[in-house]
Amino acid sequence: MTILTKSKQDIKEILKDQQEKVALVPTMGSLHAGHISLIKTARSECKTVVVSVFVNPLQFGPNEDFEKYPRELESDFKICEDNSVDIVFAPSVEEIYPSIKTANQETIIPPQELTSILCGKTRKDHFNGVATVVKQLFDIVSPGFAYFGEKDLQQLCVIRWLVKAFNINTVIKACPTIREPSGLAYSSRNKYLNDEQKSIASNLYKSLKLVKRNIRSGIFTVNKAILESLVFLSQFPEIKVEYFEARDKENLTLLEKSKTSSFYCLIAAKVSNVRLIDNIEI
Numbered sequence: 048m049t050i051l052t053k054s055k056q057d058i059k060e061i062l063k064d065q066q067e068k069v070a071l072v073p074t075m076g077s078l079h080a081g082h083i084s085l086i087k088t089a090r091s092e093c094k095t096v097v098v099s100v101f102v103n104p105l106q107f108g109p110n111e112d113f114e115k116y117p118r119e120l121e122s123d124f125k126i127c128e129d130n131s132v133d134i135v136f137a138p139s140v141e142e143i144y145p146s147i148k149t150a151n152q153e154t155i156i157p158p159q160e161l162t163s164i165l166c167g168k169t170r171k172d173h174f175n176g177v178a179t180v181v182k183q184l185f186d187i188v189s190p191g192f193a194y195f196g197e198k199d200l201q202q203l204c205v206i207r208w209l210v211k212a213f214n215i216n217t218v219i220k221a222c223p224t225i226r227e228p229s230g231l232a233y234s235s236r237n238k239y240l241n242d243e244q245k246s247i248a249s250n251l252y253k254s255l256k257l258v259k260r261n262i263r264s265g266i267f268t269v270n271k272a273i274l275e276s277l278v279f280l281s282q283f284p285e286i287k288v289e290y291f292e293a294r295d296k297e298n299l300t301l302l303e304k305s306k307t308s309s310f311y312c313l314i315a316a317k318v319s320n321v322r323l324i325d326n327i328e329i
Contacts, residue, residue, distance in 0.1 A: 049128040051135045055143075055187050058097070058136050068191020069095045071217075073184055076100040076137075077117035077235035078126045081225040085194040086130045088222055093192055098127050099184050100137040105144075105154065105176030117238055136188070143183055155179045157205050157212075164299060165201050165290060166315060166324065174205045181206055185215055193217050198224040198232050200311060200326050204299055224325070226252065232325045239321045247285050248318040254280050254291075255327035258312050262329055269293045269302060273312065280316075289315040289322075296328065 052058050062069060070093035072085045082098075089096045100123050107113035120137055127135045155178040161167075162174040185193070195203050207219055225233050230252035231245055240248060254276040261272035273291050280286050293302050296309040313326040 049124070049132050049135060051124055051137065053136075053138050053142060055138065058134060058187060061134060062095070062097075062188065065095055067094045069093065069097060069188060071184065071188050071190035071193045072096065072098045072132075073181060073193065073195070074098060074100055074123075075102045075116065075235065076123050077119055077238065078123045079233045079235060079237070080227075081196055081198065081233035083126065083130060084225045085196060085222050086127070086132060088220070089192065089194050090131055092220075095133050096131070097134045097136055097188050097190065098132050099188070100135060101143060101180065101184075103143075103176055103180040104140055105179055106173050107176070108170055108173065111170075112236075117235055136184075143180065153179065155182055155209065157208050161201070161205055161208060161299060165292065165294070165313060167201070169289060169315075174202070177202055178205055178209050182209060182213065182215075185217055190217050192220055194220045194222055196224060197221050198234070198325060200313060201299060204297075230256075232323070234323060236321050236323065240319065244285070244319045244321070247283055248321075248323060250280060250283055250286065251314055251316055251318075251323060251325050252327075255312055255314060255325060258291075259327050259329055262312075285319050287317045289317065293329070 070089035072089055074082050086096065086098060100120060102116050102118060104113055124135050154175050156175050157178050167174055195206060197203065203221055210217055210219055227233060229246060229249035231249040237245065257279055258272045258276040261267040261275055262269055277288060277291055280288060291314045293310050293312050296311055302310055311326045311328050315324045
């Protein structure tokens with residue numbers, strides 16, 4: 048039976064006698080196949096699985112979609128129930144941040160080299176908000192394992208920093224990006240797109256596959272391959288590319304400063320004013 052709780056004290060009480068390590072899947076709700084993949088992986092590896100559902104105000108900028116972000120707790124709970132989740136933790140903003148003023152004072156600030164690049168260029172303070180809420184969730188649940196998708200690669204790097212910086216006894220598990228049949232990476236924001244817009248958005252993944260193919264051919268430099276993908280995307284006026292970059296796999300440094308040959312190409316773009324991100328490992 049899946050338990051729903053909205054109280055920090057209640058979930059701590061439920062988990063206090065756990066003998067084995069707990070798995071946590073942090074989400075902002077509006078669960079989709081990507082989240083279900085994380086849940087299934089956690090379920091296969093751990094005895095107790097907790098899914099948190101919390102739309103975190105600290106990671107939304109002034110002109111972003113906090114107010115209209117999908118909130119579908121009833122259907123999210125049903126998905127969790129169908130996938131044998133033990134506990135759904137769905138706190139209110141007041142439960143996590145009794146005072147937003149206090150929350151802002153206690154905001155965790157990861158290093159600039161992780162947060163001022165890529166999405167951090169346009170989403171100021173976003174990763175501060177991510178680090179702050181994840182630290183809160185880790186403090187409440189005390190998970191042995193926490194599961195995150197590789198689609199949000201920059202977020203994953205920030206969370207790995209968080210665990211190391213605060214000496215948190217949680218193993219971070221990175222899980223592969225799950226895609227719709229068209230190749231479009233699953234995202235809660237896909238619900239803002241109609242079928243035609245989704246079809247157009249699927250070209251983001253096509254551009255990533257193209258850059259990978261061109262780099263691996265040995266004919267193109269990385270920069271030239273990225274340029275070719277940008278030319279490909281230019282035929283779709285609905286796609287407004289924010290960035291398309293190659294970054295080190297482990298710490299997101301630029302390739303010329305990297306000590307490894309393993310890297311990702313990452314893209315962010317607005318499709319009909321819906322901001323989407325994706326990446327591919329080279």
